[in-house]
Amino acid sequence: MSIDKHYDQSLDPSWILGQVHSAYPAGADLFQLTPLDQLHIGGIKASERLLRHLDLARHHHILDIGSGAGGLMRQASAMGFSMIGLDITHRFNQLNLGLNDCFSVPVSNPIITGDAHHLPFADQSLDLILFQHSFLNMPDNSRVLSECWRVLKPGGTLLMHEVVCGPQPEQMRYPVPWAEDAVHSHLVTAQTLQQQLQQAGFANIRLDDWSDEALAWRQRQLQKEDAGHVGRAALSPALILGSRFADMGKNLVLNLEAGAIRVIELVAARS
Template identity: 40%
Template structure:
């Protein structure tokens, strides 16, 4: 766990290491510069820093529709990052969400953003390894995971932990990057890795096989690569041609640094030529 934590901190919190400024401090200052009160924020204002996955809120809402979420359900958001999906699910579906992430800076920001958006009562966050979540057995109804498994080197252990945490008949909702059929090396860096050694992409077949071995059966499984690629192209054009706002809202470059634009272009290229694919799916614990 120590090596994995260091590797992920070096990737997701690189600016704090290089500039000596906490991610929380940097983001709060950016909101002030944009004319926003960092203690009173809307979901629209925070979307640029809390939807760190392809498709943004649109992708989260699509997955939630397939998951039949509703009030009273307990959801574990694995690899929650800065907590955007956790807050969206709490606000729009009335669920209670626990987000877990191994990167301490993300958890600190997630807690702040939940307070700032008025959702702290329905979301809480833990800094922990997804393979060892400090929660009791059978304590959640749904495991939610978007663009996080590719940072987890021991998938069977993680899936075994999900099985432990879920109630009988519980569901897993995934929106994930997987290896495509093109065997060419990834164009790097990408949003989840700067080096090949820290990217742990499974193929569609191996992911499905691992889930089946862990006791999950698929209820819905769809390749949504074309939708994700269209979204990436749209946002790539927007980033290349800013609209000229005098005080733009904070975006992912404040997290990933100056090479975020390169990450976005590489992700587009990896999607376009089949080196990676995007899957959306729902599985039920047998």
């Protein structure tokens, strides 16, 4: 199964958008859309923490690689930033565009169906590139980093909120939201990622481990799910991930607890 099929096998944009319109006929705000469009560990608060690195004076051309349902893009838009979204899963892009129309504030961000291994942008054309739980699906991550270096302007920023391989990879349990099994889970250690960035030409690499906060957040989410709150909510990750979501959510907690995965923020500069 290709990676786009992993994500779109349970994804019906038209039906999901109908659910959103039914629940919020006057338009949904950021927090109301969060269970649907902020599928990464940490939710909207993690995105808020990540977006503090953006600067309106410097970052005018921004690319979100693996933009998915577009929650990060709409959150950034509310802060005054315009982003380009790129995702290999076309149905995700259809959903992203549709959710823009469901949002309580008009949003018009360009969205491209494309592959991060072959970025459709000119050399030195972007100020900042974001990855949020998407680099882990890249089979040739060195090629992806090389492409990022190519399209970033000198001094441009690479910003990541990513899952990496932990100290106990043998404890890894599947499925997880980004993969049914190890075939599409391309986790590297934080140390390897830093080495790959240096080899690609990036410098001033700064890494912050968010794993403790990520585990605490996911444990709280799991308690809500076990209590049935998610099932009763107007919107839920299960609308996108289907019946697999229950096992995926539990496995995230087990993987974090066992040290199979870590969650990091990473910032690097294009030399």
